Ligand SMILES: Nc1ncnc2c1ncn2[C@@H]1O[C@H](COP(=O)(O)OP(=O)(O)OP(=O)(O)O)[C@@H](O)[C@H]1O
């Protein structure tokens with residue numbers, strides 16, 4: 001698929017409202033979808049939550065930070081296709097984020113990944129020693145994100161690790177959403193993740209908050225799933241009075257149920273709304289988009305304002 005480039009003024013301008021006075025306010029939320037455990041639904045959630053928000057006229061930018069490039073493939077881009085990627089953005093100062101961005105649908109853009117991202121840590125060793133590698137993505141993307149018309153949502157698909165790429169995601173983001181499968185040991189993995197988020201908040205990004213957990217591939221009828229969800233809710237409730245980045249975190253509803261159409265869609269390079277719009281996977285991601293919108297007021301908020309979720313759907 002030949003995706004129009006963001007630097008091509010025609011496709012970029014196409015969805016820019018001609019009358020700024022009636023355009024909806026830009027919300028400018030930057031969300032990292034993160035769980036260091038593999039295969040829990042991060043990429044599936046990034047793609048389909050983003051697509052659901054785009055269908056609600058939100059301008060969405062995906063950032064694929066995973067060397068596996070699953071998000072890139074999922075939106076129909078060949079990661080070996082020779083176009084600039086996040087790897088180029090992080091290693092070549094002559095390339096801008098606008099050069100890398102590609103338009104992949106109405107209101108949808110992506111900074112694609114490529115496999116070379118897997119070797120980026122040694123390439124950035126000098127910067128790591130100087131302490132600038134950890135927020136390199138943020139500094140390289142800033143112009144694209146702040147210049148009008150901007151994006152309502154930046155959704156960052158993280159790799160299944162807590163390495164340098166993930167630290168860069170946490171440095172750029174204002175919020176973290178944690179896709180999670182309600183399995184044995186899921187909560188143990190969450191503590192390590194929250195510890196990392198706390199460290200990044202203290203050292204690099206004081207505005208960082210954990211907005212919530214998204215139960216994925218959920219089998220709500222099982223006792224194990226119900227127990228894990230109850231434990232999670234108890235854990236977050238106990239944090240309400242603490243000075244921790246997850247003090248406002250919610251277990252988002254609805255849970256995303258297991259649905260084979262969600263697993264099939266990536267091979268066609270389509271979101272669930274293009275592949276099987278009537279399946280319950282599509283309905284779950286539509287509802288999730290509303291839950292994410294409900295996490296804060298829809299009024300325009302400056303990009304650097306700390307996010308304080310005000311309402312959220314919670315699991316019963
Ligand atoms: N709700 C669902 N129902 C059925 N299959 C799903 C669902 N969500 C995700 N999958 C499938 O499960 C697998 C893992 O999902 P996904 O790639 O989104 O996880 P991930 O956390 O991004 O993985 P990784 O850590 O490797 O990046 C994929 O094959 C995906 O198609």
Ligand SMILES: [Mg+2]
Pocket residue numbers: 042043044066070071157158
């Ligand atoms: Mg993934």
